[in-house]
Amino acid sequence: MFLSYFYAFIPLLGLMLNVFTQLISFRYIKFSLLKSLVLGFIIGLLFVSGANFYGYFAAGQSAGEFWPLSIVNFLTYSALGYCYAHFVNMGEGARRIRIMRELYKSETGLTLDELLKIYDGRQMIENRISRLVSGGQIIFKNGRYFIGKPHMLLISRIILLMKLIILGKRSEFE
Amino acid sequence: MKVLLWGIILFVLAFLLHLIIWKIRLPKRQIRMLLLIFFGVLILGIVNLWSIMLPLTVLGLSAPYTLAEYIHVVLFFTSLTLAYIVTYTAIEVDSPSMVMVMQIDNACPYGLEKMEFAKTLTDDILVKPRIRDLVTAKLTYMDGDKYKLTPEGVLLASIFIFYRKLMNNYSKGG
Numbered sequence: 587m588f589l590s591y592f593y594a595f596i597p598l599l600g601l602m603l604n605v606f607t608q609l610i611s612f613r614y615i616k617f618s619l620l621k622s623l624v625l626g627f628i629i630g631l632l633f634v635s636g637a638n639f640y641g642y643f644a645a646g647q648s649a650g651e652f653w654p655l656s657i658v659n660f661l662t663y664s665a666l667g668y669c670y671a672h673f674v675n676m677g678e679g680a681r682r683i684r685i686m687r688e689l690y691k692s693e694t695g696l697t698l699d700e701l702l703k704i705y706d707g708r709q710m711i712e713n714r715i716s717r718l719v720s721g722g723q724i725i726f727k728n729g730r731y732f733i734g735k736p737h738m739l740l741i742s743r744i745i746l747l748m749k750l751i752i753l754g755k756r757s758e759f760e
Numbered sequence: 761m762k763v764l765l766w767g768i769i770l771f772v773l774a775f776l777l778h779l780i781i782w783k784i785r786l787p788k789r790q791i792r793m794l795l796l797i798f799f800g801v802l803i804l805g806i807v808n809l810w811s812i813m814l815p816l817t818v819l820g821l822s823a824p825y826t827l828a829e830y831i832h833v834v835l836f837f838t839s840l841t842l843a844y845i846v847t848y849t850a851i852e853v854d855s856p857s858m859v860m861v862m863q864i865d866n867a868c869p870y871g872l873e874k875m876e877f878a879k880t881l882t883d884d885i886l887v888k889p890r891i892r893d894l895v896t897a898k899l900t901y902m903d904g905d906k907y908k909l910t911p912e913g914v915l916l917a918s919i920f921i922f923y924r925k926l927m928n929n930y931s932k933g934g
Contacts, residue, residue, distance in 0.1 A: 590828030594835060613928045654761040662836050665843035672846040677920040678931070681856075681890040686899065686909060690917040695906030698891065707886040711877050713932075714857045724864055730871030731864050739865055742858040748851050752782060758854050759885065
């Protein structure tokens with residue numbers, strides 16, 4: 587009985603460990619955001635795997651039960667870890683969150699011109715270029731930009747495909 | 761196996777319902793509608809499975825039987841739903857980083873000059889639509905010519921501000 591409940595909550599415990607590790611490694615060990623997120627995810631994943639194997643080896647669970655529940659817990663933990671990474675990234679890079687943070691700071695509200703002065707598109711492009719270059723996703727050579735590591739391009743293509751399937755268009759401006 | 765099977769069946773049902781509704785008419789407040797669809801399907805599905813119990817079988821597997829199994833299905837479904845919804849935010853609106861990467865890819869093999877970004881990624885594309893989104897989502901409102909946060913917006917902004925403080929992250933972001 588206890589084992590069934592324990593199994594259900596393994597991914598949540600893994601997520602807590604993930605968040606704790608990410609926070610410590612970013613705030614105190616001064617890892618970069620990406621490194622701290624990867625480290626947190628791996629530590630949580632190790633816990634989830636270990637806890638699943640505990641059920642199999644120590645608590646005598648059958649193989650027929652072990653594999654499906656391990657897959658469920660792996661998928662649940664991965665989805666939760668992905669959501670957490672997205673939450674952290676939204677705080678860092680999402681435009682809507684940045685605009686809301688600026689409005690929060692201002693007690694009397696901001697006009698459109700004031701918002702555009704604080705958060706202009708040119709600065710945003712600079713920020714994003716420097717993030718893409720430092721991450722190796724794009725390369726600057728002879729005054730021009732080229733694709734570097736293909737991960738971001740692959741993600742962009744997948745999102746584009748999903749846009750076509752779900753929204754039936756390539757861009758929100760079509 | 762029951763948890764894996766029923767979790768996936770409910771998720772696929774919710775996803776198909778979402779696709780059908782999107783093909784009929786794109787909702788104005790898309791994320792809110794997604795939450796309604798997915799958690800509506802979850803609640804209806806769980807209530808139905810609970811009331812039908814054993815007679816219903818799919819691929820030779822009966823409905824979940826114990827409370828622990830139901831909790832497991834709910835956690836599995838919820839994590840997949842949240843992961844889909846955070847991904848959907850990148851489908852709903854064009855991410856500047858992804859647009860930039862695609863532009864660079866389209867300029868292969870000659871590469872792309874920095875000035876090209878400024879030509880296509882203006883404030884009208886990058887910032888103004890996101891300000892309008894915040895008004896549509898009722899996270900901000902217009903008071904005269906000023907934008908202000910609604911109570912919902914204040915709550916959301918303070919969550920991100922608190923978390924950035926917890927991480928000791930004082931970069932501007934964006």
